[in-house]
Amino acid sequence: MGDPREPPGGTPEGGSNDDEFRSVVFDESFVRAARIQELSAKERLAGAFGRATRPRGLGWFTLPRQAVALLLLVALAFAAAVYFGVSSPRGQVAPPSGAQLTISLTPLAPAGTVTGVADPANPFAGLPAGYADGPAGLGVPTAAATAHFTGSDVQRALASVQHYLVVSELTPATVTANETRGLRDLLTSGELAQYDDSVNTPRDDQHHSATGWMVRFDPGQVALATDTVKVRGSIQIAELDSGTLEVTADHTLVYALRPAGTTSDPSVSLYTVRRAVHFELDRADLDTGRLRVVDAAVQAGPTSCGVVQSAYLQPVLATAAGVRPSSPPAVDPGDHSRPAWQSCGVLGPITG
Template identity: 60%
Template sequence: MGDPREPPEGTPDGGSGNEDEYRSVVFDESFVRAARIQELSARERLAGSFGRATRPKVRLGPFGTVPRQALALLLLILMAFAAAVYFGVSSPKGTSARPEGSQLTVSLVALSPASAVRPVADPANPFAALAAGYGDGTIGLNTPAGASTEHFSRVEVSKALDTVQRYLVASSLAPTALVQGATADVRAFVTPGEQAQFDASVAQPVDDRHHAVTGWVVRFDPAQVALATDTVKVIGAMRVDEADSGTLQITTDHTFVYALRQAGAPAGAPVTLETVRRELTFQFDRIDLGAAQLRLVDAVVQAGPEPCTTSMAGFLQPVLATPQGTQVPGPAALDPGNHAHPAWQVCGVLAGS
């Protein structure tokens, strides 16, 4: 019996049967993968939807052959890169780039004595003749309690006031800074954006309104001056406000009185009172508050008795009294038309002796 798959008449002459008839059709692997069979639902079969058995493949141009997982990953990377660029060039509302460079402006005013400088009556009690109202050290700073402002909380204001108080102690009351030349404790409070200016002021002080170290710290030349007592009398106050919505500002205005004698002088040697007024303006952003650092942006320093002819940029230069009294020439007349003299370098007259 013949093969039932063969036609009754037999295989046509010259033909090769069913096998040869479809030999030219090649179902390679890529063709099979590209063909997506769509299984029709019962409703589609009843409705006679037999027009198309495959679902068309969506083409995405050059990305058409990329697997969907890889395409999704590429899209996520592009979105992350776009976000990084956006946030890198866009500052959040209410913030700005942190200040750098020479931010502190310093005004130094020497106060020349109106008469001969005489020593205190009792070296063991040098502040006996001082007016009422002065306190010892930090008591005289009169640091207020923190209170919230429009954009800063009570806790943030309290942190700023505490940082300012500790800075004033390090820069105006500590003997290591006053007569030992130490500056590291003061520098620790300075923000990174101002540290280069601070370092330049210490290394090469000059009265150019930006690089006088005495704008940052009260200091006397240890080769010339010694403290008769570590006690410093202080009177003054602090004021809190805002420079802008992201900047807290504290202004301090204090007068410090120091009891000084000649370096190397024995106990009982003449003691002179040096008076220094410091009006300082500090600013804080929230990064400064978190780091307990500050930006000192303005310093006005009046000191006397001081000679008008000596620079105060590196050290304050007090006139020390002798038993007979020390006479110092008064300030010279200033000619406003003489532009060879810097306008900010002025000398006043110290009230009293």
């Protein structure tokens, strides 16, 4: 007698016995994970869906565990990047690279009455020998190789410094027309924020005086009697270290000034500025033609003591009758209510 589990006619050709599928177990978790679910008898009778099956919704709980873990990992990485990359401790942003310029300004008060030059058409006639016109007086040395820099490197450094000096103290647009963009283009990126702050909101704090970066006068008050500036001084270059050149420029500049606008007084005044400026240039600076201005010490007169010179230098301009400012005040070294760097001197005759 045949096996009651077999069909009456035996196993059809090409078919298989149920024993072959007994190893496949459709447990409860398998059924719950199915993407298609058969409708219940009540749902089929109600005709709610118009079909015998419905798709199961996809969601977090139907995704593979590996996919959920990967999504969580990406979210955590993004959150960490936002926290550590965009934010910083106490909300502070890392300061820009580059040296910060330190500035000292010393007004030189006139010792007596300020009078105009004898010949306004030839205002520099009374200067001692040794002064030259503009760039010719800068005293740029011949470039020579150093221990770690070639002669070409030194030449590029000197050219950058000379360019800065010409723009910052000899160019009329800078001196009396409030032009600041040309000078900005010569600075390294690390000093741009300080420079912009100095120009936009100048203040006497040893770091943000516009007159530390350049020589300039208020165009509403002062005009150049001639575009020529007399200059005397020198430029020294040395190695600060194996990767940095150090350049020091020390010059005395004499400007011929008059009041701005139309005036019936033809008086022309001489105004003297000494600038000692310290620069540093590394190899990247040489390639870009930019430089870092590290220190600037400025003495200028005739200027009244106590005037604010962070935005503009404040010359005492002569008149036909002469001008006698008040005498410089005495300085009390025990008075700590004023910063120690705010000092004043007396302008002596130009002898060299």
